[in-house]
Amino acid sequence: MTTPFLSVRGLSKQFKPAAFSSGPTVTVLKDISFDIPRGEVVGLVGESGSGKTTIGRSILRLIDPTAGEVMMGETDIARLSPAQLRVQRRRMQYVFQDPFASLSPRMTIGQILTEGLDIQRIGNRAERRIRAERALELVELPADAFDRYAHEFSGGQRQRIGIARALVMEPEFIVADEPVSALDVSIQAQVINLLRDLQVRLNLTMLFISHDLAVVEYICDTVIVLYLGRIMETAPTAELFARPRHPYTRALLSAIPSPDPAQRQARQVLTGDIPSPANPPSGCVFRTRCPFAIAACAETVPPLREIAAGHKAACIRDDILAQ
Amino acid sequence: MTVVSMQTIAGKPAGPMRRALGRFFSNRAALVGLVIFVPMLLAVVTYPLWWPYGPNAIDLTALNKGPSAKHWFGSDGVGRDVLARLLQGGRTSLMVAVVSVAISTVIGFVVGAFAAFGGRFVDGISMRLVDLAMTLPPVIFLLVLASIAGTGIAPTILVIALLSWPVLSRMVRARLLELRERDFVVAARGMGAGVGHLLFRHGLPNSIDIIVVYATLQIANAVLLEAGLSFLGLGIAPPEASWGNMLNSARSAAVLEHFPWQWMFPGAALVLTVLAINFIGDGLRDAFDPRSDLN
Numbered sequence: 114m115t116t117p118f119l120s121v122r123g124l125s126k127q128f129k130p131a132a133f134s135s136g137p138t139v140t141v142l143k144d145i146s147f148d149i150p151r152g153e154v155v156g157l158v159g160e161s162g163s164g165k166t167t168i169g170r171s172i173l174r175l176i177d178p179t180a181g182e183v184m185m186g187e188t189d190i191a192r193l194s195p196a197q198l199r200v201q202r203r204r205m206q207y208v209f210q211d212p213f214a215s216l217s218p219r220m221t222i223g224q225i226l227t228e229g230l231d232i233q234r235i236g237n238r239a240e241r242r243i244r245a246e247r248a249l250e251l252v253e254l255p256a257d258a259f260d261r262y263a264h265e266f267s268g269g270q271r272q273r274i275g276i277a278r279a280l281v282m283e284p285e286f287i288v289a290d291e292p293v294s295a296l297d298v299s300i301q302a303q304v305i306n307l308l309r310d311l312q313v314r315l316n317l318t319m320l321f322i323s324h325d326l327a328v329v330e331y332i333c334d335t336v337i338v339l340y341l342g343r344i345m346e347t348a349p350t351a352e353l354f355a356r357p358r359h360p361y362t363r364a365l366l367s368a369i370p371s372p373d374p375a376q377r378q379a380r381q382v383l384t385g386d387i388p389s390p391a392n393p394p395s396g397c398v399f400r401t402r403c404p405f406a407i408a409a410c411a412e413t414v415p416p417l418r419e420i421a422a423g424h425k426a427a428c429i430r431d432d433i434l435a436q
Numbered sequence: 437m438t439v440v441s442m443q444t445i446a447g448k449p450a451g452p453m454r455r456a457l458g459r460f461f462s463n464r465a466a467l468v469g470l471v472i473f474v475p476m477l478l479a480v481v482t483y484p485l486w487w488p489y490g491p492n493a494i495d496l497t498a499l500n501k502g503p504s505a506k507h508w509f510g511s512d513g514v515g516r517d518v519l520a521r522l523l524q525g526g527r528t529s530l531m532v533a534v535v536s537v538a539i540s541t542v543i544g545f546v547v548g549a550f551a552a553f554g555g556r557f558v559d560g561i562s563m564r565l566v567d568l569a570m571t572l573p574p575v576i577f578l579l580v581l582a583s584i585a586g587t588g589i590a591p592t593i594l595v596i597a598l599l600s601w602p603v604l605s606r607m608v609r610a611r612l613l614e615l616r617e618r619d620f621v622v623a624a625r626g627m628g629a630g631v632g633h634l635l636f637r638h639g640l641p642n643s644i645d646i647i648v649v650y651a652t653l654q655i656a657n658a659v660l661l662e663a664g665l666s667f668l669g670l671g672i673a674p675p676e677a678s679w680g681n682m683l684n685s686a687r688s689a690a691v692l693e694h695f696p697w698q699w700m701f702p703g704a705a706l707v708l709t710v711l712a713i714n715f716i717g718d719g720l721r722d723a724f725d726p727r728s729d730l731n
Binding site for chain 1: 451452453556618619620622623624625626627628629630633637638641642
């Protein structure tokens with residue numbers, strides 16, 4: 114197998130209580146490992162609080178992971194010095210969830226788009242402007258947006274500006290953190306198609322974070338299912354949607370609304386809430402909500418095992434996985 | 437506000453600063469403040485061009501004379517023109533206020549930025565220092581500082597500047613801490629921005645509202661502080677004129693009773709100036725508050 118573009122190994126993140134105050138240490142991510150081949154889109158799905166955003170931000174070192182490595186080629190992003198990191202930052206960009214919070218209200222679109230080039234000292238003023246206008250063109254916005262302010266645009270347009278801001282750096286890798294979940298459904302499709310189109314055209318490698326399984330199925334090559342900061346299952350998209358193995362994935366998939374009434378029977382509803390990451394269950398973290406949990410689930414942490422080519426799941430119930 | 441209405445009303449896209457100014461100019465109290473303050477400022481700055489008397493010029497034919505065509509605001513016990521001293525005093529008072537507030541604003545912003553971006557340890561230390569500075573009784577602190585620094589313009593500026601930065605540093609720190617977690621600042625960090633860029637491209641523009649408002653209101657405060665210090669004989673020393681040391685003359689019962697023009701005019705100037713600046717400051721505060729659009 115060729116070396117993947119991005120290789121995450123043993124990524125963990127703990128949040129400790131603030132100095133001079135007591136409180137539990139919260140383990141948000143535990144031992145996350147996965148690869149992203151060049152030019153592919155890997156989807157990260159899970160409930161709120163499962164650590165999706167933390168993974169995305171840890172990879173880009175927007176927060177510092179507690180342990181683990183993030184190999185991009187030969188460089189370990191997690192261990193770069195600030196000066197080295199600065200240089201690497203132009204290779205990787207982040208698209209934010211909230212298009213209203215992610216654009217500065219005091220800057221024009223032009224200033225927002227050229228900010229990164231400015232920070233990285235790429236080109237002169239005129240060249241930066243040309244690159245920004247080219248990025249606007251890529252996201253199908255008119256060039257006269259350059260001198261306007263973010264508040265003059267709608268949510269969907271703002272999200273395109275957010276995407277343009279990432280593209281202007283000509284990155285190889287993009288983390289898209291729920292890029293459409295704050296948008297109207299009618300706008301979601303536009304932005305998703307745009308993202309998909311750009312990904313193919315520019316041969317971008319992408320980590321796509323979402324809780325919308327339909328979107329993930331459409332845009333991703335591989336899917337990682339996350340629960341309470343642990344990987345439950347990972348498989349190529351078609352395989353995962355056709356043959357989900359892990360009980361959690363099955364529950365998630367059965368929750369997708371279907372337009373076909375004949376398919377609406379096997380709905381499996383999970384009871385209870387996601388446990389607090391400050392006080393996770395012993396053994397398998399999903400066992401408290403798992404309909405197939407047995408006594409042994411509380412004893413051992415299930416390892417992520419390969420059960421078919423490229424298909425891994427973390428569950429000790431072989432009988433369930435085989436179904 | 438939709439794109440269409442923005443364009444039809446303003447003709448061209450309005451930045452947040454322009455909208456704030458629009459709100460400011462539709463505030464009646466703020467306009468009254470401007471109408472009082474701007475002519476006063478002009479008079480104070482230009483008076484040597486149109487008023488024949490200097491602040492320390494002595495007219496021996498007019499000792500303790502009341503207002504007349506020659507001396508509009510009368511003259512004092514040694515024959516100096518009260519209007520000339522009033523205008524010169526305004527120069528001193530406003531200069532002391534503006535310079536000391538400029539210094540304390542810079543100190544306040546730097547300390548606030550340092551606390552917000554310096555990490556937990558630096559934050560803890562600097563905020564405890566601010567706590568300490570804020571728990572000192574201001575009057576006593578002022579008197580001690582003033583007696584160390586001495587009298588004159590420069591020491592007075594120093595004393596006022598050192599007294600008034602802690603509150604601003606608190607506000608700047610709070611704003612920057614909040615800003616640090618905002619997505620557009622995280623985005624800038626994701627593009628490799630250093631502390632300098634974050635501070636001056638995002639921090640300063642997004643805290644300019646609190647800085648401007650604070651500085652404006654603080655100028656009014658500093659005028660009062662200077663007057664208080666000078667009144668007590670610790671600020672601007674005679675023969676240099678300031679509103680405070682002109683009021684000082686009212687301590688003599690004879691002046692208080694028989695020559696009211698010697699203290700009434702500087703007192704009125706002080707009150708009007710402080711009032712006008714406070715109106716302007718309140719107007720600016722409302723103008724910068726986006727919620728005031730709803731009214």
